[in-house]
Amino acid sequence: MSSSKRKVGQKHELAIGVLSGLLASWVKALSEPRLQTVAERVLPPSPEQKLEVGADPAGRPENMPPAVIVGRVALAVGHRRLTPSQRVRAQLVIHYSTGAGLGVAYVAAANRWTIASRGRGSLAGLVIYAGTHGSLLPAFGIQRPPWRLAPAAVAWEAISHAVFGVALDGVRRSAGGRDEH
Numbered sequence: 001m002s003s004s005k006r007k008v009g010q011k012h013e014l015a016i017g018v019l020s021g022l023l024a025s026w027v028k029a030l031s032e033p034r035l036q037t038v039a040e041r042v043l044p045p046s047p048e049q050k051l052e053v054g055a056d057p058a059g060r061p062e063n064m065p066p067a068v069i070v071g072r073v074a075l076a077v078g079h080r081r082l083t084p085s086q087r088v089r090a091q092l093v094i095h096y097s098t099g100a101g102l103g104v105a106y107v108a109a110a111n112r113w114t115i116a117s118r119g120r121g122s123l124a125g126l127v128i129y130a131g132t133h134g135s136l137l138p139a140f141g142i143q144r145p146p147w148r149l150a151p152a153a154v155a156w157e158a159i160s161h162a163v164f165g166v167a168l169d170g171v172r173r174s175a176g177g178r179d180e181h
Helices: 003-042 065-076 084-112 114-139 151-174
Strands: none
Touching: 003 084, 003 151, 065 084, 065 114, 084 114, 084 151, 114 151
16 A cells, blocks of 8 residues: 555544544433433432532533543642633533544554454443543542442443443444454
């Protein structure tokens, strides 16, 4: 393959990755309120558990991990304390930019290695959950580890990440991502 064709292919893959990540982030955001409602009916959290970081996006969106991170970074760099609405707006930027980055990584991996898209992307979504909520966020003191959170919060968040992965893969396949599985 010529160098110019390879560059066009890489740009196309990058565009599909960004598109996949943005759309999958949107689908994830749409799914979370319903998943939270169902999970809390099956596994009702205590009032104290609903106050934990990441436990209640419907009632306390300013207490979700990206909003907490923005608030902490603002204070660390000497900015004044952000209002809840400022943290929620900044959270959207983090949510969608992280989704776009994960989309690029997923599309690149899924186009190269068949195992990356196992389960139509659901396994990738669960790996992303484990890598963020299961390790990075607890390691940085942003959120408690899953085994110390309300079971409902773990359930809806893990499922929403599986939904994110399925959406990533669906967009990738629809946009012409290679599927040699």
